[in-house]
Amino acid sequence: MSGIPNAIKSWYFAERPKGDLDDTTLALRTVPLPELADGEILVRNIYLSLDATNRVWLSDWDSYMEPVRLGEPMRGFIIGEVVHSKNAQFPKGALVSGLSSWSDYVVTNGEGFQTYTGIAGLDLAEAFGILTVAGPTAYVGLVEIGQPKPGDTVVVTAAAGAVGALVGQIAKIYGCRAIGIAGSAEKCAWLTRELGYDAAINYRTEDVDKRLAELAPDGIDIQFENVGGDILDSGLKHMKNGGRVIICGLISTYNSPGETAPGPKMFRNVIMRRLRIEGFVILDYLARYPEFHEKLLGWMRDGRLKYRLHVVDGLENAAGALKLLYTGGNHGKLMVKIGDPRA
Numbered sequence: 001m002s003g004i005p006n007a008i009k010s011w012y013f014a015e016r017p018k019g020d021l022d023d024t025t026l027a028l029r030t031v032p033l034p035e036l037a038d039g040e041i042l043v044r045n046i047y048l049s050l051d052a053t054n055r056v057w058l059s060d061w062d063s064y065m066e067p068v069r070l071g072e073p074m075r076g077f078i079i080g081e082v083v084h085s086k087n088a089q090f091p092k093g094a095l096v097s098g099l100s101s102w103s104d105y106v107v108t109n110g111e112g113f114q115t116y117t118g119i120a121g122l123d124l125a126e127a128f129g130i131l132t133v134a135g136p137t138a139y140v141g142l143v144e145i146g147q148p149k150p151g152d153t154v155v156v157t158a159a160a161g162a163v164g165a166l167v168g169q170i171a172k173i174y175g176c177r178a179i180g181i182a183g184s185a186e187k188c189a190w191l192t193r194e195l196g197y198d199a200a201i202n203y204r205t206e207d208v209d210k211r212l213a214e215l216a217p218d219g220i221d222i223q224f225e226n227v228g229g230d231i232l233d234s235g236l237k238h239m240k241n242g243g244r245v246i247i248c249g250l251i252s253t254y255n256s257p258g259e260t261a262p263g264p265k266m267f268r269n270v271i272m273r274r275l276r277i278e279g280f281v282i283l284d285y286l287a288r289y290p291e292f293h294e295k296l297l298g299w300m301r302d303g304r305l306k307y308r309l310h311v312v313d314g315l316e317n318a319a320g321a322l323k324l325l326y327t328g329g330n331h332g333k334l335m336v337k338i339g340d341p342r343a
């Protein structure tokens with residue numbers, strides 16, 4: 001059949017990393033395309049989302065979902081086009097998205113997949129990059145869990161990343177003061193000049209503790225935590241009475257071997273400042289995505305939510321690109337373009 005490949009190329013989990021990801025963690029392999037069974041579809045993948053949690057899936061931690069097992073294809077969110085279908089729910093030509101694998105094509109029974117019919121004013125990369133994980137995560141974490149009030153001081157870590165960039169802007173929409181922490185002068189300038197953050201701290205060149213004392217002299221109402229470690233500790237030290245600490249991510253610990261990264265040294269402030277600390281996993285909120293998308297799209301169309309996409313070309317570059325998330329080499333939502341959106 002024309003347009004149907006005879007083989008599928010995928011990244012496989014080849015060797016468990018002891019710390020940072022290395023060149024032997026994932027391996028690109030080609031296997032013959034299986035015959036489609038009734039109920040199955042063949043998807044030509046277009047974009048793959050790279051997410052900080054990908055590293056967690058490669059660990060043997062007792063986690064929020066099953067890890068990827070050694071020898072299995074690497075897991076990731078994709079959007080692609082149905083090129084062959086034996087499932088009436090997903091006809092040939094439909095765009096579909098779901099949690100799948102790092103592959104150029106995928107055969108699936110469609111379980112957990114959604115049909116994507118397009119969003120006016122957004123191209124496929126924007127819709128996929130912002131609305132699949134980052135946007136809903138920023139919204140749920142800040143609005144539902146953080147419950148921001150006008151005048152609140154909100155501190156966001158990994159503030160120039162996919163999630164963090166949106167959090168500060170949503171904080172501004174809710175009338176808060178937003179302080180971002182990021183790892184370069186360029187990222188800090190982007191936060192304050194383009195995104196409307198009130199202030200930014202470069203954690204690589206500045207003393208975060210001292211800068212928080214200067215920038216939030218009355219204390220922090222909401223710490224939106226994406227990083228953990230020393231940066232979380234600095235936030236805990238400066239929390240206000242009744243503050244909320246939203247544990248969205250702890251990226252600085254994901255490459256730590258073993259189960260135990262050091263806990264916060266300033267944990268006592270949970271009592272001293274009567275804090276609420278709450279973690280969440282966005283996958284628990286999938287049923288409410290239409291509601292979050294409506295909010296986010298409204299702000300995106302009004303120009304109140306800006307973002308950058310960092311698109312790496314080619315499935316063969318996916319494993320190398322994932323490392324960028326843990327070195328700060330990504331500038332915006334990291335994703336891989338696997339195939340042509342218009343093919």
Ligand SMILES: NC(=O)c1ccc[n+]([C@@H]2O[C@H](COP(=O)([O-])OP(=O)(O)OC[C@H]3O[C@@H](n4cnc5c(N)ncnc54)[C@H](OP(=O)(O)O)[C@@H]3O)[C@@H](O)[C@H]2O)c1
Nearest residue numbers: 052158161162163182183226248249250251252281282328
């Ligand atoms: N709870 C959920 O459901 C959920 C969903 C999505 C994401 N998340 C979390 O949100 C966070 C951001 O994820 P993302 O996928 O959007 O990635 P991202 O923020 O676009 O990229 C990760 C950024 O983290 C920063 N970083 C990496 N290692 C660091 C370290 N050791 N110390 C300080 N900063 C470091 C880097 O920025 P700098 O250049 O500023 O260092 C890097 O660009 C992650 O912690 C992730 O686990 C949680």
